[in-house]
Amino acid sequence: MRDLALTLAVLALLLASWFALNYGVLQVYPPDPSEGGKYKVIRWASDPNPARTEQIALFNRLYEDQKVRVVLDPSADVQKILTQAAAGTGPDVFDIYSYSSFALYVSKGVLLPIDEQMRQANLDLDAFWPQRRNALAIPGEGPGQYRIYCVPNNVTASVTFFNRSLYDAAARELRTQGVEVPPLPWNHWTWWDYVRLCQALTHKSADGRRYETFGSGGAGFGGGLSDFLYQAGGSLLSEDGTQVLLDSPAGRAACQYLYDLANTFHVAPSAEDQSAQTGGGGWGGQSILGLFTAGKLGSIFIG
Structure with missing residues (x-):
């Protein structure tokens, strides 16, 4: 009996040591985010914005009896959310970035x-x-x-940002040619006013072999297509969200205009032009946003 008791004691000690090693040192077992029920844990599929830390801290200070701890999942990809929901492992809260995604989630019962x-x-x-x-x-x-x-x-309105230095230089050039520059503010500009300014903002290298600046980023960043679709009096989806209305006169006009910016007027970079340009560092890199921050685009649509 003494040998059995000693054996069991040794086994218990080994198991406890093994658990302590895995939990405390190797961290095989993830820590309990609720800290034993002290916090209500919320899984949120959202970007890891540092501001959320202070937001949650403020909530916990105001509601000490309902403290929460947010576990962020940095991806709110639609297909990922749908797959997780079907498996019963979806997040508690997640970001939705478009009406079309919202309509899809509603139709799937998510x-x-x-x-x-x-x-x-x-x-x-x-x-x-x-x-x-x-x-x-x-x-x-x-x-x-x-x-x-x-x-x-994070609800925003789509706007057009201009590089003010490039804009002022283009405006001076147009005025020396006797061309009237669309007046500020830009609220009443037409699509063709924008094209005319973008032409003045677009410049080639001295040898004419490549573009140094473009007047517009086209629809490459932000909601460019949908903006022009609605400006033309159209809509992306029917009111009940069951039909795509892009193949409409307004949809065709919006697509044609954005196509023409790059391929007819040559005031927006094509995919080949983007790869030939050198964008700024950081987030955006060689993208439209990177080209704008590097001073190589006169304007971008963003929102």
Whole structure:
């Protein structure tokens, strides 16, 4: 009996040591993010923005009895979310970047309605931009009723950024030629006003073999196509989200215009032009954003 007890004691010690080694040193077992139930853990598929640390800390200071800990999954790829949801391992919260993705998630039954939570938080859908409501909710059974699935986060409006130095130089050049520059602000410019300015912003090298600057980034960064589609009076999807309306007069006009920027007017870089340019360092690199920050683009669409 003494030998058996000694053997069991040695085995217990070995197992405890093995667990301590794996848990404390090798970290084979992931730490408990809830710290034994002290925090409610939320898995959030979102970018690792450092601002979230302070946001969560502020929430925990205000609601000490409901402290949360966010475990970030830096990828909110649509296919990844759908695959995880089908396997029952999807995140608790995830970012949605477009109406088309929202409509797809609704059709797949991935999203949980949050109407009751909105009421408890005294949040009213009417307080949000009307243009964004179709990316937050779907119409309910009665007039003015909605089934809400999302709250707005990082909602922006698409804008055109100009390189002011290149713009001022182009404006001076146009005026010396007796060409009227579209007045500031740019709110009432037409598509063709933009083309004319971009032509003045586009310059080739002295030997004429390559472009040194382009007037426009085209649709290469941000929502360029959808912006022009809506400006032309069209829509990407039908109101119920079941039909793609890109093959419409407005859709064809938008596609043709963006094609012409690069291939007819030659004021936006083609794929070959982008690879020939040297972009700035950091995020964006050789992309449209990288070319803009390197001073090689007169303007970009972004939002």
